[in-house]
Amino acid sequence: MPKTIFSGTVRSSWKPLLVLSLLSGCAHYTSLPLATSSPLSSAETALPDAPPGAQLSVDDVVRLALANNSDLRAVRAKRGLADAQLLQSGILPNPSLTGAFLPLISGVGTVPAWTVGLSQNIKALVTYSASRRATRYAGQQVYADILWQEWQVAGQARQLAADLIAGERSRPLLVEAFQLLDHRRQVVQQAVAAGNATLVTASPTIVAVQAARTSLYQLDQTQLSRRHQLNALLGLVPEAEIRLAPTADLPPFDPAGIRANLAMLVDRRPDLLALRLGYASEDAKLRVAILSQFPDLVLGGQSSSDNAKVINGGPTATVGLPIFDRNQGNIAIERATRLKLHEDYSARLAAATGQVGATLSEMEQLQAQLDVVRRDLPAARLAAQRAANAFGSSLLDERSYVELVTNRYTKEQEVMTLELALLDRQVALQTLLGAGLPSIDTLPAIPSTAAVAK
Numbered sequence: 001m002p003k004t005i006f007s008g009t010v011r012s013s014w015k016p017l018l019v020l021s022l023l024s025g026c027a028h029y030t031s032l033p034l035a036t037s038s039p040l041s042s043a044e045t046a047l048p049d050a051p052p053g054a055q056l057s058v059d060d061v062v063r064l065a066l067a068n069n070s071d072l073r074a075v076r077a078k079r080g081l082a083d084a085q086l087l088q089s090g091i092l093p094n095p096s097l098t099g100a101f102l103p104l105i106s107g108v109g110t111v112p113a114w115t116v117g118l119s120q121n122i123k124a125l126v127t128y129s130a131s132r133r134a135t136r137y138a139g140q141q142v143y144a145d146i147l148w149q150e151w152q153v154a155g156q157a158r159q160l161a162a163d164l165i166a167g168e169r170s171r172p173l174l175v176e177a178f179q180l181l182d183h184r185r186q187v188v189q190q191a192v193a194a195g196n197a198t199l200v201t202a203s204p205t206i207v208a209v210q211a212a213r214t215s216l217y218q219l220d221q222t223q224l225s226r227r228h229q230l231n232a233l234l235g236l237v238p239e240a241e242i243r244l245a246p247t248a249d250l251p252p253f254d255p256a257g258i259r260a261n262l263a264m265l266v267d268r269r270p271d272l273l274a275l276r277l278g279y280a281s282e283d284a285k286l287r288v289a290i291l292s293q294f295p296d297l298v299l300g301g302q303s304s305s306d307n308a309k310v311i312n313g314g315p316t317a318t319v320g321l322p323i324f325d326r327n328q329g330n331i332a333i334e335r336a337t338r339l340k341l342h343e344d345y346s347a348r349l350a351a352a353t354g355q356v357g358a359t360l361s362e363m364e365q366l367q368a369q370l371d372v373v374r375r376d377l378p379a380a381r382l383a384a385q386r387a388a389n390a391f392g393s394s395l396l397d398e399r400s401y402v403e404l405v406t407n408r409y410t411k412e413q414e415v416m417t418l419e420l421a422l423l424d425r426q427v428a429l430q431t432l433l434g435a436g437l438p439s440i441d442t443l444p445a446i447p448s449t450a451a452v453a454k
Helices: 002-024 058-068 070-076 078-089 128-193 199-233 255-260 262-267 270-291 328-392 398-433 449-453
Strands: 096-102 113-121 297-305 311-319
Touching: 058 070, 058 128, 070 078, 070 128, 078 128, 096 297, 113 311, 128 199, 128 270, 128 398, 199 398, 255 262, 255 328, 262 270, 262 328, 270 328, 328 398
Parallel strands: none
Antiparallel strands: 096 113, 113 297, 297 311
């Protein structure tokens, strides 16, 4: 009796355990609600460890952009998708279990008939290795694309921060020019009102002060737009105030070294690596298409019993006959796609090297022009100083004085414009080369160039 009780207890307890073990291996649904408010934050929230009024360097701005940019967060979510696709590519198709139970309805039989079969698609095993390799390369391409997007965001943040710093440095000169000319305008207008000057005498000053005001307003508008763009990159509300350092700390710039290492650009640019990985993935897909010419083959075994208790069993096979469809269409598609990716990579490589060479050439031209303007600037400053002294001694007329002073400030603005253009191209070039940015060595399990090219 005890043995019977123990046996019944075991028999009744293993069933719930079996059910629980099966359920534990199943995926469960969890909700992921959408945000109901803007994810933009204030400067204090984005910089919790920074002291109040702290000045950010360009490198600080780049790090904040990489950490807080909402577009990058959305792009990085593709990593999970790529990893899930790689997981799925490594899972073989499940075998198929078939069965039938046929109760006896009429006739000479004595028992119900039944059939049980187990089969497995063998074709999936033929293409397994190439399919998994294609998915692995595609996943690595996603990681390289994300790194390239990080380069773009970091480059934009660096560009905006450097331009804001340069704009703040140039603003005092524009304010000085406007205040000086505006003071002269007030004096001239008082003289015209008193009948001591004519409109012909006053017109050069009026025109000059309007031009100075326009330059100052344009700079302020540009600076505000730059701040809004930078705040958007940093995930901040538009009205957030961040203070920048007075000088732009950019990575070292070596034009000669850049030209010497231009041939190595293919091993440093994430976009070029992404295209190579995409090509490798497509090449593996072409192999899958070629291997898929192998006829559909399903192997298995089956056992059955008829109504007279006669039992049969043995292996089964189902073979597709490649009479009409030999996968020739898919093979043609994959070949054409691989050729397109081959040409896309060649075009991007040519554009990348050409863009670097063109930017270096433009910088050389800008530097030559800047040298000329800087050489002429001391003479313009000296002429403006002498004009001020002569005008104060009533030895120079109003028109000549305004022209010489305006020429000085025009030269100053020309220098600032050329310096900003040179700075913009330097930042753009360093972004193209990844100077001071995460390298492709930070990517997980990325094969070498030679391995991808095979």
